[in-house]
Amino acid sequence: MKSYNVITIFPDMCKLPFNQGVISKALDNKLIEINAINLRDFATDKHKSTDDYQFGGGVGLVMKVEPIYNALESIKSSLNDKGVDSSKHKVIILDPRGRRFTQKDAIELSQFDSLTFICGRYEGVDERVSEHLCDYQYSIGDYILTGGEPASMVMIDAIARLVDGVVGDKESLVDESFSQSSLEYPHYTRPEEFMGWQVPKVLLSGDHKRIEAWRTDKSFLATETSRPDLVSIKDQSKESRLVEACKSFYDEPVKINLSIALMHYPMKDKQKDVVTTSITNLDIHDISRSSCTFGVDDFFIISPIKSQRDIANIVINHWIKGYGVEYNPNRSEAFSRTSIVSTLLDAIKKIKDKIGRKPIIVATTARSSRATISFKELSKLSSEEHVLLLFGTGWGFTEDIFEMVDFVLEPIEGVGGFNHLSVRSAVAIALSRLVNS
Ligand SMILES: C[S@@+](CC[C@H](N)C(=O)[O-])C[C@H]1O[C@@H](n2cnc3c(N)ncnc32)[C@H](O)[C@@H]1O
Incomplete structure (x- = not known):
């Protein structure tokens, strides 16, 4: 059992802090003992005085050396009777001029079998106590207390909890603030x-x-x-x-409520005429894979031409129903959110049927002058609302599309003026930026 002795003129003060909690359990379990030693019991004169005026003048009383010496002698003799090796007993004086007490000191001091704390009062303690009777002089911080008792209680609390068996879960002592020369991380408990x-x-x-x-x-x-x-x-x-x-x-990826559509109609061609572009196998594969990677809810491929839709469906069905499932199961997962529809209105209706309301519709463009929403803003919006993001083919969307959408997303810019990406690349980059904004 470790023993901690507190030499004080207010012994009652030293009992209260340890009446409850972990230290009180350690006292009950006889892992430690805390003895408050009344300094007055060791005073030699008839008035039982423990302090006196200071030599050299000045306000305030100073605690006398003799009673402290006597108290220490008594403690040493009782430790001797208990068989405690004198090298395992250390004497500490609490003093604002002392070395600042840290967790490292607590760890070192917890190794000793017995510690005695001398609590000053008034102006302090006759310096001969520090010079001749103490092993250590400690301060608990850069402020002045009325006495050493609260400081000794702080030190005993910090030291005793490191004694084997005092804190139930030893692991909890490893991660703590100061134990790794850093402060601890924050903790949370229920409710979420x-x-x-x-x-x-x-x-x-x-x-x-x-x-x-x-x-x-x-x-x-x-x-x-x-x-x-x-x-x-x-x-x-x-x-x-x-x-x-x-x-x-x-870093938490943002959960986005997002569907995307690859539009093949109404698109502009090189002459700015409205045309239907062809569905490509590369787009079907690569955009499905990006959609799956970034958690897009639906990937719609929009074409009003039945034969185009039929070809696209043959490709998709090969991977989700045909030999492709066996050949490459990853690919069938990638196609799980891909579907072919005839018009943009069909895509909007499908989303509305699923979530109960119309999504926010956002077009993409390579021209910054058209942009009305940034990636960051859209990312935030899509964490609250369902967004349908439209990607174009050919030479871009017709004016009708730009007029009907709610927003136009800022373009993906490179290092120079050139930003003519394939739609497959644009989808992957845009999704990555939305999820990680
Ligand atoms: C009012 S203080 C004396 C202050 C002293 N005149 C000085 O200026 O350094 C009385 C006693 O409280 C204790 N004490 C006060 N502040 C302390 C601290 N920060 N750490 C440890 N002990 C302290 C010491 O035992 C001290 O002798």
Whole structure:
């Protein structure tokens, strides 16, 4: 059993904090004992005085050396009787001038069998106590308390909880603030939502790698913000590299409510005439795969020409019903959300039948002058509303389409003026930007 002795003129003060909680259980289980030692019992004069005026003048009284010496002698002799090795007993004086008490000190001090704390009052304690009777001088922070009792209670609490068996789950001591020279990550418990305040989704994901990455990042962020002094230069580069590496893990992809349509009519040709373009096998495959990758709800291929729709259906059915299923099951998954319809109105109706209302319709363009909504704005909108994003073929949409849609999405820009992407590439890039905005 570890024993902690507190030399004080207010012994009752030292009992209350440990009447409840983890430390009180440790006392009951005899893992530790806390003895409040009344300094007055060791005073030598008839008034039982423990303080006196200070030499050299000045306001305030100073605690005397003799009673403290006597109290310490008594403690040492009782420890000796109990067979405690004197090297396993340390004497600590609480003093604002002392070394700042940290978690590292708590860990070191928890190794000793017995600790005695000397609590000052008034102006402080005769300096000969620190010089001749103490092993350590500790402060608990840069402020002045009325006495050493609260400081000794703080130290005992921090030290005793590290003693074997005091805290049930040893694991909980490993991750804590300061134990790894950083502050701990934030914690959440039920309910998942309170007053609209959500628990970070990553913590509900069950994906331990992502959770660990999130916690590492939050821990580093808290340390950097509140206690930059704890982050050494070496740690900084190591931690920030780790954080960068982790970010891609836990950054939450936005859940978008999005359907897309590849339109083959009404499209413009090179002469700006309204035409129906041909469905291509490459578009069917690549856009279906992108749709599946980015969680698009429906991919509509729109063509009013029956023979074109029939060919496209043969391709899709090969992969979802025919030999393709056996040959490449991934591809049948990719086609699971692809369908061929005759008109844009058919696509809109299908969505309306499914979700109960008309989707927001957004056209795409390569020309920035037409744009009315950014990727970021559309991403936010599609997290709240269902969006049908239209991609064109040929030489782009007719004016009728631009007039009927709710928004026109900003174009994908490259490094120069050229941004004439294939529709397959444009779909993949646009979806990636919407999901990761
Ligand atoms: C009023 S204080 C004396 C302050 C002293 N005159 C000074 O300026 O450093 C009385 C006693 O409270 C305790 N004390 C006050 N602040 C403390 C702190 N931050 N950490 C540890 N002990 C403290 C010490 O035992 C101290 O002797």
